[in-house]
Amino acid sequence: GEDVEQSLFLSVREGDSSVINCTYTDSSSTYLYWYKQEPGAGLQLLTYIFSNMDMKQDQRLTVLLNKKDKHLSLRIADTQTGDSAIYFCAESIRGGGFKTIFGAGTRLFVKA
């Protein structure tokens, strides 16, 4: 079946790095995504990675993909209080149109 799992809560100090982890089950995933959701708002796409890549860096964000273990991580360098939000891991399924399966979200709390 299709399932995406992630830890529910992460607390870090301002200036430290944050690492949010995610595991998925569908080996036919084509794209893997990280979205950010601030309170009461919709989702903002932060970054994505193709399933045939193992790393992608975009400014303070680094995505690592271990396809063998079906493990995805998002590292935020120099975490700021404005990074406090819920971060969703998601995968799109080959053959499912553009169907996207979301994890439950990791709530990141940044302490000043």
Next chain:
Amino acid sequence: GAVVSQHPSRVICKSGTSVKIECRSLDFQATTMFWYRQFPKQSLMLMATSNEGSKATYEQGVEKDKFLINHASLTLSTLTVTSAHPEDSSFYICSALRRDVNEQFFGPGTRLTVL
């Protein structure tokens, strides 16, 4: 980027009434839009895929007669919650697929409260 709007952002209605939520892609055409439901502190659950000019595809367990979806134009999809009940209270989020960049753009969400 691309902009997707939803209207209304918040709605409170009485039990038994119907509520329509609009999702618009403002600066691109979207043949495919998606409707999600999000319960507090939970993930997004895909309800249905809305295809312009054809019937929506509903996910398992979603009642198509309760959640009516219409995608009559390339920039507008509507979700109507019919005969709403308190258990329908939730945050409804739409997204529009922009095929030239192969990316979904999300609306800001609509919070529905059924009294």
